[in-house]
Amino acid sequence: xxxxxxxxxxxxxxxxxxxxxxxxxxxxxxxxxxxxxxxxxxxxxxxxxxxxxxxxxxxxxxxxxxxxxxxxxxxxxxxxxxxxxxxxxxxxxxxxxxxxxxxxxxxxxxxxxxxxxxxxxxxxxxxxxxxxxxxxxxxxxxxxxxxxxxxxxxxxxxxxxxxxxxxxxxxxxxxxxxxxxxxxxxxxxxxxxxxxxxxxxxxxxxxxxxxxxxxxxxxxxxxxxxxxxxxxxxxxxxxxxxxxxxxxxxxxxxxxxxxxxxxxxxxxxxxxxxxxxxxxxxxxxxxxxxxxxxxxxxxxxxxxxxxxxxxxxxxxxxxxxxxxxxxxxxxxxxxxxxxxxxxxxxxxxxxxxxxxxxxxxxxxxxxxxxxxxxxxxxxxxxxxxxxxxxxxxxxx
Amino acid sequence: xxxxxxxxxxxxxxxxxxxxxxxxxxxxxxxxxxxxxxxxxxxxxxxxxxxxxxxxxxxxxxxxxxxxxxxxxxxxxxxxxxxxxxxxxxxxxxxxxxxxxxxxxxxxxxxxxxxxxxxxxxxxxxxxxxxxxxxxxxxxxxxxxx
Numbered sequence: 001x002x003x004x005x006x007x008x009x010x011x012x013x014x015x016x017x018x019x020x021x022x023x024x025x026x027x028x029x030x031x032x033x034x035x036x037x038x039x040x041x042x043x044x045x046x047x048x049x050x051x052x053x054x055x056x057x058x059x060x061x062x063x064x065x066x067x068x069x070x071x072x073x074x075x076x077x078x079x080x081x082x083x084x085x086x087x088x089x090x091x092x093x094x095x096x097x098x099x100x101x102x103x104x105x106x107x108x109x110x111x112x113x114x115x116x117x118x119x120x121x122x123x124x125x126x127x128x129x130x131x132x133x134x135x136x137x138x139x140x141x142x143x144x145x146x147x148x149x150x151x152x153x154x155x156x157x158x159x160x161x162x163x164x165x166x167x168x169x170x171x172x173x174x175x176x177x178x179x180x181x182x183x184x185x186x187x188x189x190x191x192x193x194x195x196x197x198x199x200x201x202x203x204x205x206x207x208x209x210x211x212x213x214x215x216x217x218x219x220x221x222x223x224x225x226x227x228x229x230x231x232x233x234x235x236x237x238x239x240x241x242x243x244x245x246x247x248x249x250x251x252x253x254x255x256x257x258x259x260x261x262x263x264x265x266x267x268x269x270x271x272x273x274x275x276x277x278x279x280x281x282x283x284x285x286x287x288x289x290x291x292x293x294x295x296x297x298x299x300x301x302x303x304x305x306x307x308x309x310x311x312x313x314x315x316x317x318x319x320x321x322x323x324x325x326x327x328x329x330x331x332x333x334x335x336x337x338x339x340x341x342x343x344x345x346x347x348x349x350x351x352x353x354x355x356x357x358x359x360x361x362x363x364x365x366x367x368x369x370x371x372x373x374x375x376x377x378x379x380x381x382x383x384x385x386x387x388x389x390x391x392x393x394x395x396x
Numbered sequence: 397x398x399x400x401x402x403x404x405x406x407x408x409x410x411x412x413x414x415x416x417x418x419x420x421x422x423x424x425x426x427x428x429x430x431x432x433x434x435x436x437x438x439x440x441x442x443x444x445x446x447x448x449x450x451x452x453x454x455x456x457x458x459x460x461x462x463x464x465x466x467x468x469x470x471x472x473x474x475x476x477x478x479x480x481x482x483x484x485x486x487x488x489x490x491x492x493x494x495x496x497x498x499x500x501x502x503x504x505x506x507x508x509x510x511x512x513x514x515x516x517x518x519x520x521x522x523x524x525x526x527x528x529x530x531x532x533x534x535x536x537x538x539x540x541x542x
Contacts, residue, residue: 120470140469148463149486156511200463201506251495260429261493
């Protein structure tokens with residue numbers, strides 16, 4: 001695998017609603033990742049920051065903010081904004097620098113502080129040309145509205161039930177109990193999930209991811225550099241940040257409508273599956289090779305979509321997978337061993353990085369009570385507004 | 397004194413209370429259709445078109461999926477107080493091969509909706525100020541028409 005970089009260190013600031021400056025969380029995560037790698041901050045040559053999010057758009061400049069907080073030492077810097085995929089864009093930037101031979105050691109870091117309640121536009125006055133403002137103004141289309149449309153569609157197409165969606169939450173909550181970085185390390189029962197208030201039918205409060213504070217960081221290095229530190233490093237053989245192909249026939253945040261497919265042939269592979277397809281092709285592996293996956297469960301129903309998108313099962317079989325316990329730790333292909341977004345809540349720029357932290361701990365056998373025995377190969381999937389999505393493959 | 401009816405957003409739909417249409421554009425080069433309107437550069441990657449005709453979209457379609465808001469959406473949505481939950485529909489327009497989202501007409505709950513049912517476009521009040529009643533497009537089950 002010619003395009004591998006090593007994950008020499010990982011670190012996280014626990015997710016929560018801490019209400020402090022995002023820089024604190026990022027610095028803590030970065031320091032943990034540096035200590036984990038055994039790398040001195042002054043030896044880091046490149047800093048890739050994932051931007052904080054302010055209602056759909058980049059907020060504070062990230063890369064330099066973290067570099068300053070850790071102490072200016074002259075490293076090269078870049079910042080990435082890609083909504084939920086901001087963290088994987090930062091990973092892709094650092095990886096490209098390393099693979100091009102421009103640096104040996106890079107820090108990737110993302111962190112955020114979130115307001116209470118729905119993600120929504122704040123300030124900026126009348127933004128009548130901005131779809132992310134207009135969707136709230138004209139339709140009241142919050143993020144859970146889109147999650148609800150996709151979930152209902154699953155029910156119509158495949159006969160999914162509210163219980164199926166609830167089973168995903170129950171499963172992930174059992175994983176989260178063993179994760180000290182999860183915001184909600186609490187095991188929920190099916191009845192508790194189904195008794196929580198309806199938000200956007202058919203999705204209830206406990207099936208929709210919250211918004212959280214948190215931070216995550218990686219030390220990425222060239223393979224050559226890593227082998228000076230460890231004989232058998234965990235690596236990244238693939239990063240995918242594909243855009244959709246026209247016409248995109250799925251309604252996505254923050255849009256009012258899909259592209260028109262009239263008179264056009266629809267793409268062979270729709271947007272979501274194309275994210276994983278590109279990652280698999282790059283790494284020269286397939287879904288059958290995966291030991292585990294970390295997927296973007298913006299809602300518990302969306303996790304079921306991911307099983308099929310990643311090729312973990314055929315279309316329409318995801319409900320059976322969760323019912324049979326195949327995606328639980330101990331099952332055939334555990335998904336969201338970290339507890340997923342349901343147990344973390346979104347700290348958007350940190351989220352795609354946190355998924356890679358989880359897979360790294362799993363590959364090293366350091367995941368404690370949520371450990372997947374013999375995990376060697378895993379994939380992340382991530383998805384957000386404005387046509388952003390990503391996958392990272394992690395390998396031992 | 398009655399208030400003046402005004403669109404909540406200019407140029408997105410016809411102000412015909414009986415048979416309203418959403419307004420989109422069609423690329424003069426490749427004939428692709430856009431909603432909301434694309435007016436500067438065609439988004440078909442195989443086309444470099446820059447000229448567009450305004451067109452009326454189909455005013456009926458099939459319900460692709462639906463959900464609702466059980467809690468008031470945040471600003472800039474103008475929510476009634478007390479807030480009444482309302483449904484939201486994604487409707488597939490056959491000719492345009494496009495799914496368009498909108499609120500469902502007041503008083504029709506998710507229990508009354510079923511995927512595949514025919515929906516038609518209506519205009520309804522989104523919010524009011526002292527002088528104006530601002531209208532927006534909504535979807536209504538065709539069978540529910542009075």
